[in-house]
Amino acid sequence: MANDNAKLSKNLLRMKFMQRGLDADTKKQLEEEERRIISDEHWYLDLPELKAKENFIIEERSFGPCEDLKYGRMSFKGFNTEVEKLMIIMNAPNEEELEEEEISRMETDITDEDMARRYESLVGSMKKKFAKKRERSAIEDVNQNATETQKKAFLKPQD
Amino acid sequence: MGALQQIYFRFCFFFLDFLCHIYCFPYQKCTFTDMLSCFKDKVGDVLLPGDVFSFQMPESITDSKPEKVVCGPGLRRNGDEVLVCKSGILRHKQPNLYWIDSQQRRYVPGKGESVIGIITAKSGDIFKVDVGGSEQASLSYLAFEGATKRNRPNVQVGDLVYSQFIIANKDMEPELVCIDSCGRANGMGVFGAGGLLFKVSLGLVRRLLAPQSEIAKDLEKMFPFEIVVGMNGRVWVKSKTIQQTLIVANLLESCENMTAQQRQTLFRRVADGSI
Numbered sequence A: 001m002a003n004d005n006a007k008l009s010k011n012l013l014r015m016k017f018m019q020r021g022l023d024a025d026t027k028k029q030l031e032e033e034e035r036r037i038i039s040d041e042h043w044y045l046d047l048p049e050l051k052a053k054e055n056f057i058i059e060e061r062s063f064g065p066c067e068d069l070k071y072g073r074m075s076f077k078g079f080n081t082e083v084e085k086l087m088i089i090m091n092a093p094n095e096e097e098l099e100e101e102e103i104s105r106m107e108t109d110i111t112d113e114d115m116a117r118r119y120e121s122l123v124g125s126m127k128k129k130f131a132k133k134r135e136r137s138a139i140e141d142v143n144q145n146a147t148e149t150q151k152k153a154f155l156k157p158q159d
Numbered sequence B: 001m002g003a004l005q006q007i008y009f010r011f012c013f014f015f016l017d018f019l020c021h022i023y024c025f026p027y028q029k030c031t032f033t034d035m036l037s038c039f040k041d042k043v044g045d046v047l048l049p050g051d052v053f054s055f056q057m058p059e060s061i062t063d064s065k066p067e068k069v070v071c072g073p074g075l076r077r078n079g080d081e082v083l084v085c086k087s088g089i090l091r092h093k094q095p096n097l098y099w100i101d102s103q104q105r106r107y108v109p110g111k112g113e114s115v116i117g118i119i120t121a122k123s124g125d126i127f128k129v130d131v132g133g134s135e136q137a138s139l140s141y142l143a144f145e146g147a148t149k150r151n152r153p154n155v156q157v158g159d160l161v162y163s164q165f166i167i168a169n170k171d172m173e174p175e176l177v178c179i180d181s182c183g184r185a186n187g188m189g190v191f192g193a194g195g196l197l198f199k200v201s202l203g204l205v206r207r208l209l210a211p212q213s214e215i216a217k218d219l220e221k222m223f224p225f226e227i228v229v230g231m232n233g234r235v236w237v238k239s240k241t242i243q244q245t246l247i248v249a250n251l252l253e254s255c256e257n258m259t260a261q262q263r264q265t266l267f268r269r270v271a272d273g274s275i
Helices: A002-007 A024-041 A081-109 A112-130 A133-152 B003-027 B032-042 B202-209 B214-220 B242-257 B260-273
Strands: A057-059 A073-076 B028-031 B052-056 B069-071 B075-078 B081-084 B088-093 B097-101 B114-123 B126-130 B137-140 B160-167 B175-177 B189-191 B196-199 B225-229 B234-239
Touching: A057 B075, A073 A081, A073 B214, B069 B075, B075 B097, B114 B137, B114 B234, B137 B160, B196 B242, B202 B214, B202 B225, B202 B242, B214 B242, B214 B260, B225 B242, B234 B242, B242 B260
Parallel strands: A057 B069, B028 B052, B069 B097, B137 B175
Antiparallel strands: A073 B225, B052 B081, B075 B081, B088 B097, B114 B126, B114 B160, B126 B137, B160 B175, B160 B189, B196 B234, B225 B234
16 A cells, blocks of 8 residues: 555645545645645745734724623513523623632732641641551651650749 | 003904814824823813824834724724714723713614614515614524524514624624524523513613613612613513503603602602502
8 A cells, every 4th residue: 555655646645535544744744745836836926024004993883891781681579580590690700700809819818828837737637647557656656755855844833 | 552452462362372272182193102191181071073182103013012992982093093983071991991971862783782673574584673773684593592494483573682783884784693602592582572662862771781770779679570671772671560561661761861869769759659
């Protein structure tokens, strides 16, 4: 089969039914070759590139986004429950954004230092949880020694 | 010269000076970065059609990119200038949106606006809808939720539809759809068995749909009813009895020219003395 590919012409290989079995890589290579062929044979204008003028003024015809108008269908006091559900869904995009802002604000209320402190204790407790029995007893001995050494020092009573 | 003549000449100079200051404004020229400050100075001022904000574009692209300015309704771009085409107060919304707050009764279709339309004709694959603009809009029968070529929507001539514009400019016929980009109806489509349709000014519609609308809050406290507000000035109301429907319709129509206090006293009177 590989021999057949070498014998088939390039035009034939470029046809749609031949390309269905090809990989993406070979397809890209064929496309690039095509582009190169086009640029050599075809004529083009030898002019400097004209940049489209960037418009810094955008026109907006509707009042909706200007004043943040709400959804047009409204129902009061449960007259039409479907419309009331729609009101919550359609007017919600603004509220959801507010909730997300609040959540992000809440996260930044806890400073990095507090987070670091929490993680310190967390790491210790998680370590204890997954430690094997012998390691756990070793950790407890260490803690007890620390507390015992503190208690050994004699505290002179103040008169 | 006599004293009278002197006073006369002084008055003429003063008047000419006054005129110059009035006519200087329309030809305000500033650079782009200054234009934003020109705009910001005028926020809250009354502007008239014909006022121009013009500026020169920075020629080199290596300059810091100027921010985009969005012109809302009432402002129009004319090359590098911004023209005021409606009389009203200039409003501003962060970060860069400016528009003219004006009053009118006549609706001009705008893309993305939700309106109440009345089906006037059925021709082939589209319905002709009257939206109150200069020409009728077209609504394809496939633009309803769950509509296919075989499963046509149940829409008759004379029905009310709540739909959105997808094409609405001065060069083309406006087109409506009753679904959103995902194919869901979101409350759009045919509505209204019963109820009453009436017309109000566009300013009242905006006041009703404002995010913190006082009229809507006052209406909430009345009796249970349902309302559909179209941006083309059309409002449809439905309530349990015909009397209540008529009361709500009359209240909304009279809300236009009343201050907040008058409106609240009227609402209170109706809530107390009514059915």
